[in-house]
Each structure stands twice: as structure tokens, then as C-alpha cells.
Amino acid sequence: MWHDIKNGGRYVIGSELEKYDPPIKTTQASKDLGVEITEQKKGTGKVAFLASRALTGDIPYLNDEQLGQIKKNLPNVTIFREENKIVIEINVEEIANTIKTNPDNKGKSEKEIKELVLKGIANKVEGNLKKFAEITGGEFKIHTDLKLLNGIAEKLYREYDNQSKPSKTLRPAQTGKSPGQSSETVTSIDELVKSFNITNPNEFSFL
Numbered sequence: 251m252w253h254d255i256k257n258g259g260r261y262v263i264g265s266e267l268e269k270y271d272p273p274i275k276t277t278q279a280s281k282d283l284g285v286e287i288t289e290q291k292k293g294t295g296k297v298a299f300l301a302s303r304a305l306t307g308d309i310p311y312l313n314d315e316q317l318g319q320i321k322k323n324l325p326n327v328t329i330f331r332e333e334n335k336i337v338i339e340i341n342v343e344e345i346a347n348t349i350k351t352n353p354d355n356k357g358k359s360e361k362e363i364k365e366l367v368l369k370g371i372a373n374k375v376e377g378n379l380k381k382f383a384e385i386t387g388g389e390f391k392i393h394t395d396l397k398l399l400n401g402i403a404e405k406l407y408r409e410y411d412n413q414s415k416p417s418k419t420l421r422p423a424q425t426g427k428s429p430g431q432s433s434e435t436v437t438s439i440d441e442l443v444k445s446f447n448i449t450n451p452n453e454f455s456f457l
Contacts, residue, residue, distance in 0.1 A: 285398065287405045293343025293413065295406040297375060301334045305393060306379070307386025309334055319385045327378055338378050342410040345370040364407070371403040 284300035301309040310331050312320075320327060326339040349355060349366045358366075376399055383390035 283398075285402065287402070287409075288337075291413075293346075293410055294339055294341050295409060296337050296339050297402055297406070298335055298337045299379075301336060302388070305388050305390045306336060306383060307388035309336065309386065312386060316385050320382065323385070324378060324381055327382060336382065338375060340371060340374055340406055342367075342371060342406050345374060346407075346410065368400070368403040368407055371406050372399040375399055375402055
């Protein structure tokens with residue numbers, strides 16, 4: 251509901267509407283990983299996981315040998331020991347380009363290519379988690395959460411796809427004023443929200 255309200259504001263001021271971005275679903279086994287997609291730019295995205303002693307191993311107590319193996323074998327994985335977190339950087343653009351330029355995929359539809367890219371992203375994340383868990387002793391070396399992997403792939407691909415397309419801006423809202431006249435048109439979503447005195451969408455009686 252809050253997403254729809256904000257998109258209504260974007261429509262009024264002539265800004266591009268945003269697609270709904272549902273939360274990543276997980277199975278019961280990995281529900282407490284606190285998965286977060288961060289820093290999506292230039293065709294890459296970073297996936298942050300809160301470390302689980304069972305699934306990813308006891309990160310704060312990794313020894314020098316284990317840390318050396320991770321640095322050598324998983325250069326796109328960063329460990330934040332103080333925060334008990336691991337971050338995996340996924341090059342979505344590289345995965346997509348490899349699939350699109352593969353001669354075996356010539357003639358395939360856009361939908362089929364997208365499915366292959368999503369599978370490639372999911373496989374990359376899973377492969378990194380399994381290799382990481384093999385080093386740290388976590389259960390991810392045998393655990394597979396398809397809901398989690400597919401949700402991550404969808405989010406990373408969506409942002410990559412949005413960045414690859416030229417931006418579209420809706421026609422600015424009509425103010426009824428001729429050029430040169432002062433305008434009181436709301437110029438940002440935050441200002442629009444304030445103008446409607448929207449602080450908490452749950453307080454609206456019509457919602």
C-alpha cells in the first residue's frame with residue numbers, strides 16, 4: 251500500500267514510476283540470515299548475509315589459514331568479522347553478456363535468455379556460499395534454499411535490467427500556469443508526502 255501511495259505521488263509530479271520490489275523469501279532453515287541486496291551499480295550487485303554459525307560457520311573465530319583460503323579462492327567475497335556478516339559481489343552484467351553471446355543461445359527469445367541469466371546468477375551465489383561453507387565448516391556446503399537463491403537472482407537482475415534501459419520520464423504534471431509565472435508544483439515525493447500530511451500509511455482510514 252505504501253508503495254502504491256508513493257507511486258501515486260510520482261505520477262502526480264511526472265516522475266518515473268517504480269516497480270514493486272517484494273522481499274526475498276527463504277525457507278525456514280535460512281530465515282534468519284538477514285539477506286540484503288546493496289550497492290547495485292554498473293552491472294554489479296552485492297548480497298549481504300548475516301552469518302549463521304550453522305549455515306556459514308563461526309566467522310568471528312576463523313583462523314588465518316581459513317581467511318587465507320577465502321581470500322585466495324573467493325576474491326568476490328568480503329568478510330566483516332565485527333558485524334558477523336559476509337558480502338558477495340555478483341557481476342550480473344558479465345553473467346548476462348556471457349549467456350547472450352553464447353552461440354548455443356542464438357535465436358532464443360528474450361524470456362528464455364532472462365531465465366538463463368537468472369539461473370546463472372543463482373548458481374553463482376550458491377557456488378560462492380557452498381565454497382565459503384566448505385572452508386568455514388557451515389552447512390551451506392550441502393544446504394540449498396531455492397526460494398532464497400531465486401529471490402536474490404530476481405532482485406539483482408531487475409536492477410541490472412533497469413540500468414541497461416534508457417530512463418523514461420512521465421510528462422510533468424500540468425500546473426495551469428503559463429511560462430514565466432511562479433509555480434507551486436510539488437517537486438519531490440517527500441514534499442508531496444508532507445503536503446498530504448502523510449506520516450504513517452497505516453493510520454489512513456481508507457486503507
